[in-house]
Amino acid sequence: MKLVSPLLKHVVYPGLSKGGYFRRAARTGPVVLTYHGILPAGYKVVDPALDGNLVSADSFREQLRFLKKRYNVISPKEFLLWCETKRELPPRSVLLTSDDGLRSSLFDMLPVLQESDLECLFFVTGASLSHTATMLWYEELSLMFLAAPASFSLELLEIGLRAEVQQHEKHSFWWELVRKLSQFEINRRRKLLGRIRMHLGFSEQWDAEYRKDPVLSRRFLMLSLSELHQLAEAGMCIGEHTLSHPMLSQSTREDAWKEIFESKRNLEDALGQEVWALAYPFGDSSSVTSRELQMAERAGFKSAFLNTSGGIGPETPRFALPRVHITATMSLAEFEAHISGFHRSMHELVRAASLHAVVGSKV
Numbered sequence: 001m002k003l004v005s006p007l008l009k010h011v012v013y014p015g016l017s018k019g020g021y022f023r024r025a026a027r028t029g030p031v032v033l034t035y036h037g038i039l040p041a042g043y044k045v046v047d048p049a050l051d052g053n054l055v056s057a058d059s060f061r062e063q064l065r066f067l068k069k070r071y072n073v074i075s076p077k078e079f080l081l082w083c084e085t086k087r088e089l090p091p092r093s094v095l096l097t098s099d100d101g102l103r104s105s106l107f108d109m110l111p112v113l114q115e116s117d118l119e120c121l122f123f124v125t126g127a128s129l130s131h132t133a134t135m136l137w138y139e140e141l142s143l144m145f146l147a148a149p150a151s152f153s154l155e156l157l158e159i160g161l162r163a164e165v166q167q168h169e170k171h172s173f174w175w176e177l178v179r180k181l182s183q184f185e186i187n188r189r190r191k192l193l194g195r196i197r198m199h200l201g202f203s204e205q206w207d208a209e210y211r212k213d214p215v216l217s218r219r220f221l222m223l224s225l226s227e228l229h230q231l232a233e234a235g236m237c238i239g240e241h242t243l244s245h246p247m248l249s250q251s252t253r254e255d256a257w258k259e260i261f262e263s264k265r266n267l268e269d270a271l272g273q274e275v276w277a278l279a280y281p282f283g284d285s286s287s288v289t290s291r292e293l294q295m296a297e298r299a300g301f302k303s304a305f306l307n308t309s310g311g312i313g314p315e316t317p318r319f320a321l322p323r324v325h326i327t328a329t330m331s332l333a334e335f336e337a338h339i340s341g342f343h344r345s346m347h348e349l350v351r352a353a354s355l356h357a358v359v360g361s362k363v
């Protein structure tokens with residue numbers, strides 16, 4: 001796909017988008033988009049791997065204008081009604097969602113949504129029920145590794161961890177640790193993060209800049225409770241993204257249930273309204289199993305969303321709804337190729353062809 005991608009991105013997608021092919025070939029069911037907030041104005045990329053999940057305000061505005069012109073953006077309420085009754089939706093329906101509940105949701109994303117008179121379903125974690133804004137634990141870990149020396153050693157014998165990490169291994173080691181730390185419940189995980197911080201030689205105030213700087217705090221901190229209320233009062237729909245954003249497949253059964261169920265109850269108590277939608281943290285096939293899908297249903301949600309692409313039809317399981325992940329580098333044509341499902345089909349085609357080539361060459 002690596003060699004094919006530039007050709008698709010720069011030649012094929014613009015041509016097909018301009019010619020209206022994507023609209024004509026659009027899926028029949030609704031398409032759900034996943035954003036992760038907006039990069040605040042003046043923000044300079046700190047963590048390329050994670051920042052790539054956020055879009056600029058200009059791109060977001062441009063994408064919303066494009067959708068309003070050529071697609072039908074539906075409200076979360078209309079989506080819920082469709083889920084429950086399968087009442088017909090307009091053709092080329094699109095639902096906007098945004099994960100993690102970063103402060104930029106309120107300060108940067110909401111104004112653009114209001115300009116366009118559109119609603120979005122925001123998935124927030126239990127951290128947004130606190131009066132003090134905090135960072136997502138796995139982003140905090142990534143920032144610590146970025147600030148650490150080019151190579152470092154880490155030893156946490158209580159969880160069987162001993163590693164020598166070189167600069168080029170930092171990202172893969174970070175991801176390995178995200179999996180490992182997800183095995184622990186929220187308070188234990190926090191303590192382990194503190195131990196890692198100390199091992200790396202950082203003081204408790206190492207992240208003060210991220211908390212105090214107005215731009216960095218919008219990018220990295222999650223909404224506080226009063227900010228969450230402001231988002232809900234502005235007419236946005238609030239969904240759940242678990243208590244502490246672990247990779248649920250790695251959690252014990254008891255912890256996974258607590259993450260899903262307690263968070264729903266806490267959020268409903270705080271907002272005084274039903275929370276009907278869940279977005280599984282990370283949301284890919286390695287972080288969500290059938291156990292979590294069953295838990296979402298048992299907890300009383302009406303629908304739950306993954307972060308894997310695919311079409312939604314009347315038969316798509318309500319607790320495993322796919323979404324299209326929007327990233328910072330998408331052009332408008334690429335954006336439309338993703339919405340129409342064309343990108344996914346191409347990806348599968350190329351994958352099958354390369355598999356065939358590999359298998360063929362071995363025979």
Ligand SMILES: [Zn+2]
Pocket residue numbers: 099100241245281282
């Ligand atoms: Zn998330």
